[in-house]
Every structure is written in C-alpha cells, then in structure tokens.
Amino acid sequence: MKRRNTPSKTAVLSALERANTALSHDKLLDTLAGSVDRATIYRILNRFCEDGIAHRIVADDGKQYFALCEDCSHQEEHSHNHFHFRCLQCDRVECLTTEVSVNLPKGYLAENFNGVISGKCRACGSL
Amino acid sequence: MKRRNTPSKTAVLSALERANTALSHDKLLDTLAGSVDRATIYRILNRFCEDGIAHRIVADDGKQYFALCEDCSHQEEHSHNHFHFRCLQCDRVECLTTEVSVNLPKGYLAENFNGVISGKCRACGSL
DNA sequence: TTAATTATTGCGACTCTATTGCAATAATAC
DNA sequence: GTATTATTGCAATAGAGTCGCAATAATTAA
Ligand SMILES: [Mn+2]
Ligand SMILES: [Mn+2]
Ligand SMILES: [Zn+2]
Ligand SMILES: [Zn+2]
Numbered sequence A, B: 001m002k003r004r005n006t007p008s009k010t011a012v013l014s015a016l017e018r019a020n021t022a023l024s025h026d027k028l029l030d031t032l033a034g035s036v037d038r039a040t041i042y043r044i045l046n047r048f049c050e051d052g053i054a055h056r057i058v059a060d061d062g063k064q065y066f067a068l069c070e071d072c073s074h075q076e077e078h079s080h081n082h083f084h085f086r087c088l089q090c091d092r093v094e095c096l097t098t099e100v101s102v103n104l105p106k107g108y109l110a111e112n113f114n115g116v117i118s119g120k121c122r123a124c125g126s127l
Numbered sequence C: 001t002t003a004a005t006t007a008t009t010g011c012g013a014c015t016c017t018a019t020t021g022c023a024a025t026a027a028t029a030c
Numbered sequence D: 001g002t003a004t005t006a007t008t009g010c011a012a013t014a015g016a017g018t019c020g021c022a023a024t025a026a027t028t029a030a
Helices: A007-018 A025-031 A038-051 B007-018 B025-033 B038-050
Strands: A054-058 A064-068 A082-087 A093-099 A109-120 B055-057 B064-068 B082-087 B093-099 B111-118
Touching: A007 A025, A007 A038, A007 A064, A025 A038, A038 A064, A054 A109, A064 A093, A064 B055, A064 B082, A082 B082, A109 B082, B007 B038, B025 B038, B038 B055, B038 B064, B055 B111, B064 B082, B064 B093
Parallel strands: A082 A109, B082 B111
Antiparallel strands: A054 A064, A082 A093, A109 B111, B055 B064, B082 B093
C-alpha cells in the first residue's frame, strides 16, 4: 500500500511541525479549522504512526496525543522510551527528552512504552 | 461525606483482593456476574481511588484498570511511581514493583504518574 | 496527455468507555 | 424506631475513536 501526498496530509504534518508539543485530535481539528474531516485526521495520524513519522501518547485523561518523531527518527531501532508531561492546567503535552529503561521481570517482552506524568508545567506554575 | 459499607462495595473490594492483577471495569462486571450495576462499579472504583484504597492505571488501550494499593498504603506519602505491564495477548495488567523517579525540567510539578509497558507476559511468551 | 488503478477522503453510522440525573433504597447515627 | 443522607439502579448522555461505502483525486502506465 503505497502512500500518497494529499493536501490533508500536508496540513496535518505542518500543524504538527508548527506546534512544538504533542497534539490531540480535537486540537488538530481546531487548528485545521474544518478544512479536514474528523475521520480523515484520525486516519492520517494513524498512518503517521505506522510509518514512524509520529508517535502516539495515550495520556492519563484517556485521550491520544501525537508528536512528530524528531530526535528519534535517525535511529534504526525506533523506540520511544521517554516520558511525556501533560499540564493539568493548560493541557499541553510535551515529550521529555531523557530516555528511560525499565527492566521487566524475566520472560517479559516489551513492545510499547507509554509514560505520562501530569501536573503543572513551568508556565502555569508561576501564576 | 462519610463512606458506608455496602454489599456492592465489599464485592468489588474482594474481587480486587482475589485478583493479583489490576482489573478493568468490564472484567469486574464479569466477575461480579451482574450482581452489581455497571455505573455502581464505576462509582465504587472512583471512590476507592479518592480514598487511596486503589489506584487507577490508564493503559495504552485507552481503558482504565484498577489495582489495590498494597505495598504503598503504609507510606504517608502515597505515591504510585511504578510501571504497569499489560500483556497484549492475555490482556492482564500488573503492577511492576520497582519505583521509578523521573526528573522533570525546572519549574515542573508532578502530580500523577502513569507508566504502562505493553508486550508479552511470561506465560504468553512461552507458547 | 490521457486513461486506468487504487489510496484517500467525507459523511454518517456505529462502538466502546465512562459519566450523570434522578428517584428509590438502605446504611448509619441519634 | 426514626431521620438523615450516602449509595444504588436504571436510563440517558457524553466523548473518543473506528468503520463502511460511495465519491474523489494522486499516482502510474500507456
Ligand atoms: Mn519520537
Ligand atoms: Mn499502589
Ligand atoms: Zn501548563
Ligand atoms: Zn499474557
């Protein structure tokens, strides 16, 4: 299944590039101002994840957020063992840069890592 | 708001005790075999979390799982900085015991920790 | 440049998880 | 036992995400 370039895809991609945080579906829907359909956004983001262009974060609010793979794209072993921070006040979700490693019990095989810490971000803390 | 003891509450609590893993709502609904209403289970679990009897895990499948606070209940600083493992095959979610600490960027305040690693558990790996 | 192929889109319907309003029930305190 | 009010059951609702399908348009080959 070969991927095609479409205005919608480009729009979602550049919205993710412009934001320096992870974005949720509804935030993207907002940003794209109705120029792209809901379901299409979902499908584009899922494709980005399949293709390793973005990664999905399931936050503790039960919603999915998406961030471009920047620092990690050049590695052959594409892993996302980093935490994300979600501000409970401004609701921004951002990647924390430090990679973490967890040692699992014997016999366990890790496939996905999903770490989210929620709290107050710097900007919101100094209010 | 003072808490009361009810058969439903007891049933949910002992179901959680019996299981040595975290349980999802539907798993509990199953276990309780229709003796407790869906909404009631949700409410009981939310109360358990408020009261520090259980903790909530938002897994990467978007569902909530609940586990009793065992090792952590005796600490005054009730924290849950441990990962959870969800098996993609048998769908069991369990607490990993090692506590982790993440250092956040300056000015960030952590309030909740939610770490989930999904993959294949020991039992399912050796098939 | 045109025609054929098929990935992608838009729309609506749908699934699934979780919450909420409200009247009825029952645990606790007096 | 009576009064108080936390809890329950039920139905309705909200919200996130997916899916089927016909229409559209990006790509490829002629
Ligand atoms: Mn990445
Ligand atoms: Mn605990
Ligand atoms: Zn903030
Ligand atoms: Zn398993």
